[in-house]
Amino acid sequence: MSKITFVFVGLSVILFCGCENLGPEEPMEFDLLDGPIDGLSISEQKRFLAGDIAFNDDVFTVENGLGPLFVGTSCVSCHSGDGKGHPFNQLIRFGNNDLDLSAMPTIGDGRNQIQNKAIPGFEPETLPYGVPFSILVAPAVTGLGLLDAVPDEEIVALADPMDEDGDGISGRPHYNLTPEFTKIRENSVPQGDNYIFRFGKKANSYDLLHQTVGAYNQDIGITSLFDPIDPFSGLEVDPEISTKTLNDVVFYLKTLKAPISRNQMDPDVIAGKEFFQSVQCAACHTPTLTTGYSPTKSLSFKEFHPYTDLLLHDMGPGLDDGFTEGNVETSEWRTPPLWGIGLSANSQGGQMFLLHDGRASSIEEAIEMHGGEANNSKARYLSLAPEEKSQLIKFINSL
Numbered sequence: 001m002s003k004i005t006f007v008f009v010g011l012s013v014i015l016f017c018g019c020e021n022l023g024p025e026e027p028m029e030f031d032l033l034d035g036p037i038d039g040l041s042i043s044e045q046k047r048f049l050a051g052d053i054a055f056n057d058d059v060f061t062v063e064n065g066l067g068p069l070f071v072g073t074s075c076v077s078c079h080s081g082d083g084k085g086h087p088f089n090q091l092i093r094f095g096n097n098d099l100d101l102s103a104m105p106t107i108g109d110g111r112n113q114i115q116n117k118a119i120p121g122f123e124p125e126t127l128p129y130g131v132p133f134s135i136l137v138a139p140a141v142t143g144l145g146l147l148d149a150v151p152d153e154e155i156v157a158l159a160d161p162m163d164e165d166g167d168g169i170s171g172r173p174h175y176n177l178t179p180e181f182t183k184i185r186e187n188s189v190p191q192g193d194n195y196i197f198r199f200g201k202k203a204n205s206y207d208l209l210h211q212t213v214g215a216y217n218q219d220i221g222i223t224s225l226f227d228p229i230d231p232f233s234g235l236e237v238d239p240e241i242s243t244k245t246l247n248d249v250v251f252y253l254k255t256l257k258a259p260i261s262r263n264q265m266d267p268d269v270i271a272g273k274e275f276f277q278s279v280q281c282a283a284c285h286t287p288t289l290t291t292g293y294s295p296t297k298s299l300s301f302k303e304f305h306p307y308t309d310l311l312l313h314d315m316g317p318g319l320d321d322g323f324t325e326g327n328v329e330t331s332e333w334r335t336p337p338l339w340g341i342g343l344s345a346n347s348q349g350g351q352m353f354l355l356h357d358g359r360a361s362s363i364e365e366a367i368e369m370h371g372g373e374a375n376n377s378k379a380r381y382l383s384l385a386p387e388e389k390s391q392l393i394k395f396i397n398s399l
């Protein structure tokens with residue numbers, strides 16, 4: 001609809017004055033995050049579209065199950081344009097396994113997320129006094145199908161939990177127990193009954209189904225067959241979303257294309273890429289990963305460039321909120337992908353809000369807030385000449 005209007009306006013401009021550069025420019029494909037990966041079959045495109053509609057157009061109301069407690073009314077209300085969210089729509093989770101758990105207050109369903117909104121007649125939750133908590137700003141949801149299809153083996157190969165190579169970096173996978181509904185990946189590399197979790201800021205979701213089921217339940221208050229617990233009462237209720245829709249959304253997330261890199265021939269970008277390696281950003285922000293077999297042909301055996309190792313790293317006291325999740329320590333965070341980061345401001349209201357809680361307003365600030373295992377890398381970055389730093393930043397903006 002808006003495209004048709006645009007063409008019409010464009011035409012009339014040309015007719016009336018013969019000039020081409022008036023009117024808004026249509027955004028270039030590489031500036032946009034939505035759209036499917038190439039090579040989907042017709043039936044796959046249909047599933048993508050169904051998931052797209054559920055993710056972007058389904059706004060929940062009291063009539064179709066919203067809440068009674070919730071944080072947002074649709075997926076897109078936080079993941080706008082499939083990109084990073086604005087701190088306006090932050091999530092708050094609380095709790096700390098290092099402390100005496102019995103001392104942690106139980107509210108609502110007993111889970112660790114605050115639902116700060118409620119439908120009429122219900123009280124929104126508030127953060128209990130004195131508990132450690134983290135603010136989480138929504139990440140972009142692009143290219144996740146590629147990350148989902150990385151074999152465990154490859155993640156394990158990047159880990160160095162005891163820092164045996166002595167570079168100060170000791171990433172580890174997050175091993176945890178999967179929910180009952182999980183379909184375990186082929187060729188998984190578990191430790192006992194614990195499988196590698198890879199999605200979420202503390203890598204607290206096994207796969208995209210796990211993350212999506214949790215998002216419907218805890219973010220919107222929408223129950224499903226997989227997670228029928230009402231976030232207010234903690235009791236089981238009827239599913240408010242069909243398993244088909246849930247699976248369509250998972251398929252949408254799997255097949256949403258990865259951000260397209262830009263300005264790769266710019267000499268500054270080329271120079272910045274060298275610094276990214278030499279100051280060891282790449283030790284955690286792994287440039288290249290490869291998928292294993294996937295039933296979706298477009299995702300099978302693909303090399304791609306997300307700039308993450310999907311591992312947890314101790315990021316030091318500055319980024320330690322005192323909040324743990326799963327078996328993840330308070331100062332540990334999963335390396336976020338850097339692809340598409342240069343487009344963050346598009347979905348964050350014209351500014352950047354980086355790091356887990358959006359506390360960094362630029363890439364420079366985000367680097368300066370790195371600590372812990374990233375201390376050496378940060379020190380090397382800080383010792384670069386101003387021009388070298390700006391080349392490195394240009395490179396990151398181009399991803």
Ligand SMILES: [Ca+2]
Nearest residue numbers: 065066067221
């Ligand atoms: Ca509900």
Ligand SMILES: [Ca+2]
Nearest residue numbers: 108113114115
């Ligand atoms: Ca809650």
Ligand SMILES: [Ca+2]
Nearest residue numbers: 160163167169
């Ligand atoms: Ca190491």
